[in-house]
Amino acid sequence: GRYSMLPRHVQRLGRDWVTHWNGSQILTLNSPVSSCMRWAAHCPPWASFPLPISADFSANWRFPPFFGPWRHFQNSNWHLDNYTQSCCFHLPYPSMKSEGEEPLTKKRRLSGQDDTSTPEQEINLSNEKEVSCLSVAQNEEKYGSKKGTIKRHWEYFCQQSKTMKIAKNKGSDQSCTGSEATFDFTVMSYNILSQNLLEDNSHLYKHCRQRLLIWTYRFPNILQEIKELDADVLCLQEVQEDHYRTEIKSSLESLGYHCEYKMRTGRKPDGCAICFKTSKFSLISSNPVEFFRRDIPLLDRDNVGLVLLLRPRYHCKANAAICVANTHLLYNPRRGDIKLTQLAMLLAEIASVAPQKDGSFCPVIICGDFNSVPGSPLYRFIKEGKLNYEGLAIGKVSGQEQFPRGQRILSIPIWPKKLGISQNCVYEIKRQQKEENAGEKLEPAKPDNPQEIVIASEKLSSKLRHHFKLSSVYSHYFPETGIPEVTTCHSRSAVTVDYIFYSAANDDTAVQPGAGDSFYGGLKLLGRLALLTEKDLWTVNGLPNENNSSDHLPLLAEFRLIER
Numbered sequence: 167g168r169y170s171m172l173p174r175h176v177q178r179l180g181r182d183w184v185t186h187w188n189g190s191q192i193l194t195l196n197s198p199v200s201s202c203m204r205w206a207a208h209c210p211p212w213a214s215f216p217l218p219i220s221a222d223f224s225a226n227w228r229f230p231p232f233f234g235p236w237r238h239f240q241n242s243n244w245h246l247d248n249y250t251q252s253c254c255f256h257l258p259y260p261s262m263k264s265e266g267e268e269p270l271t272k273k274r275r276l277s278g279q280d281d282t283s284t285p286e287q288e289i290n291l292s293n294e295k296e297v298s299c300l301s302v303a304q305n306e307e308k309y310g311s312k313k314g315t316i317k318r319h320w321e322y323f324c325q326q327s328k329t330m331k332i333a334k335n336k337g338s339d340q341s342c343t344g345s346e347a348t349f350d351f352t353v354m355s356y357n358i359l360s361q362n363l364l365e366d367n368s369h370l371y372k373h374c375r376q377r378l379l380i381w382t383y384r385f386p387n388i389l390q391e392i393k394e395l396d397a398d399v400l401c402l403q404e405v406q407e408d409h410y411r412t413e414i415k416s417s418l419e420s421l422g423y424h425c426e427y428k429m430r431t432g433r434k435p436d437g438c439a440i441c442f443k444t445s446k447f448s449l450i451s452s453n454p455v456e457f458f459r460r461d462i463p464l465l466d467r468d469n470v471g472l473v474l475l476l477r478p479r480y481h482c483k484a485n486a487a488i489c490v491a492n493t494h495l496l497y498n499p500r501r502g503d504i505k506l507t508q509l510a511m512l513l514a515e516i517a518s519v520a521p522q523k524d525g526s527f528c529p530v531i532i533c534g535d536f537n538s539v540p541g542s543p544l545y546r547f548i549k550e551g552k553l554n555y556e557g558l559a560i561g562k563v564s565g566q567e568q569f570p571r572g573q574r575i576l577s578i579p580i581w582p583k584k585l586g587i588s589q590n591c592v593y594e595i596k597r598q599q600k601e602e603n604a605g606e607k608l609e610p611a612k613p614d615n616p617q618e619i620v621i622a623s624e625k626l627s628s629k630l631r632h633h634f635k636l637s638s639v640y641s642h643y644f645p646e647t648g649i650p651e652v653t654t655c656h657s658r659s660a661v662t663v664d665y666i667f668y669s670a671a672n673d674d675t676a677v678q679p680g681a682g683d684s685f686y687g688g689l690k691l692l693g694r695l696a697l698l699t700e701k702d703l704w705t706v707n708g709l710p711n712e713n714n715s716s717d718h719l720p721l722l723a724e725f726r727l728i729e730r
Contacts, residue, residue, distance in 0.1 A: 314706050315713045322693045323676040324726075349478045349486070349727040350692065351446055354397035355533035355666050357494070357654070357718035358388050359710065360404040360436035370656040370717065373708050381409065384715035389417055391714070395695070395722055399476075400441040401492035401533035407435045414439075428454040432468030438492045438534070440474050450475040450487060455515045457496075457508045464581060467496050467504055471512045473519050475528075483729055489520040489527075493534040500572030502563020505537065505544055506555070506630070507581045513591040513632045529689045529727060530634055532667040535718070538564035540642040540650075540662055548667055551635055555580070556628035566661075579627045591632040637674070639666040639694050639723040651697035655709045656717045660700035666721050671728045688728060695722035 361381045364371065371379060378384070392400065400423065405414060407429045415425050422443050429437035442449075455471035471493035478486055493512050496504050512532075520527040538544040542565030547553035555563075561572025579589065588594050642651050642662055653664040670676075671688030697719060703709060709717045 314711060316698060316702050316706055318698065319696045320693055321696050324690065324692045349480065350724065351398040351478070351727070352396070352722060352724045353399045353401065353490070353531055353533065353666060354392075354395060354720055354722045355401045355403075355492070355664055356392075356720040357403040357535045357664060357716060358405060359384075359716040359718065360406045360434075361409065362406055362435055363404060370658055371710070372657050374710055378710055378712060378715070384710065385409070385413060387713060387715035391720060392418070393421065395720060397722055398443045398446045399490055399531075400439070401490065402439040402441070403492070403494040403535045404436045405439045407437065410437075410439065424449065426452045426472060426474060428470045428472045430468045430470050431456050431458045434468060437470055438472045438494055440472050440490055440492050442474070442476060442490075446479055447476040447488075448479065450477050451519065453515055453519055455493075455512055457511055459585070462582060462585060464504060464507060465585075467501075467508075469494055469496050469508055471508075471515065471534075473512070473515050475519050478727060485522070486727065486729060487520075487522070487528040488727065489516055489530045491516050491530070491532045491534075493532075493536075495534070495536050495538070497537045499537075499564055499566035499570065500561045502544070502558075502560045502572065503576055503580050505564055506547070506553075506576075507585070509536075509544065509548070510581070510587055510591045510630065510632075511585075513634070514587045514593050517592045517633055527633065527669070530636070530667075530669045531689070531725075532636065533665070533721075535664050536564075537566065537663050539566060540638075541565060545665075547630060547632075548636055548665075549638065551632050553630045554628055555630065566663075580630075589627055589630055591630065634669055636667040637670045637676075637691075639668065639691060639721065640697060644699070649699050649701075652700050652703060652719070653697060653721065654718045655700060655703040657708070660703065660708075662697075664718055664721055666723050668723075668725065690726040690728055692724040692726055694724070695720070697721075 361384070364379060400418070405427065407427075410425075410427055415427070418425055418441050422445060423441040424444050425439055425441040426449075427437060427439045429435070451474070453473040453475075455473065457465055457467060457469045457471070459465040471491060473489065473491045476488050476490060478488065491512060493508070495508050498504070516530060516532070517527075520530055522528050532548075536544065536548075543553055543555065543558060543563050545565070555576050556578065558576050559570060559572060560574045560576055561567060561570030563576070581587065586594050640651060640662075643649065644651065651662055652660045653662045654660065668689045668691065671690045674688070674690045676691035706712075706714070709719070
């Protein structure tokens, strides 16, 4: 900010810090300040004086008037490292009351929970995690040891996945052995924070230093994260079009990725991208989805989705395929009707892309920022494949607000028939064509009592369904403590809104209860990059910070494609 020459934790000295002192935090009692503080430029003779201060006290600490004009201090060559190394002055855990700073006990606005753990407990918890978890990659020690970085760990669900990276480094072609063909790959979902949206919503980033919010600072950090995590498939949200065209696409192509991009249809210049390594996949089809419909008033928002059908390389079955979808649903917590309709449109596109010749669906992975929290009706619809929304308030669909402002009840049906999507989230036109081709089109019977049929039809239409039985890569709560996982953290909230959903194989031990397998074969979850708590993130001043340049964390999972 205003005093950019100073380190972050001393920029607010002289305003209203409340500092707690103990025996280990001394100010070199009865020593002249000139022997403690070292200026290369300005050190006036009046700075030498004894400091009769008690060893244990609390005070509103400010720069004393004898320090002279701030201009001299600001222009001096003053180094905090020398200052603290000489044991003059230590502020390890100050209680901040300055405006714009976020304390570690920042209130969770969405869940209504407070985090009152002490810093010492926080360090102990972090150490326990380091003992119990394994490293995600060979270079993670370097990545996690950066100043101001919290180390994330790889969580394995399968013993075989621990040797996968060794086989990968040895150049294994993952050729089929025995009766089961396998193909291992990793998928990342990452909202990289569009620069345009960052600047339009600057109130969300009051806790950040301005230099950390500049794109020229942020992009190298984002690219470095992508390099180090080294996913085979990237699903990126909030990809700004001009940055994608001039920097992002070429940078990712140099890393061996092929990129597909869909820009939003309105004035916001960002969109969704799916990038995959050409050494692992080839592209079968790319299918953009626009949620804006000029002739439907409900669909007046410019969000988009992207659905790719990919063919794995080095796979025994020549026609093997994986469907990967990416989206960023509407944010507005009070428009659950739009969110559900956008989701239905995405699912309908997947249902038209994923079918195979034998009538079954190929394995499906759905990534994105869904702007909905775990356990919400929209989340349950994705996981359970059904939702009865009769009587559901429009503001409760996404669960983003503890006290939702949108109290209007969802209409039945939510979207008009001319959208061409059924309550089973499939395209009705394509379904009719399929029925006609099969010679199974039935003439509608004329009811004896039209009024009863209309009532029954309305009751039936309040039930949404989809054909995919999906599981979430993440469990959303830490099992030992019950503390929520967090995928985004800024000045207003810290919550989970980003997900990776996948169609699970029958023998997938990581599947959450209630998830099933409607596929011939499927995906086995081998491991995932662990998420963090809100408290963890505020130890590095939330998001974005010096090393993490988005307000979202990247999600990363490793899968094995299984076909019997």
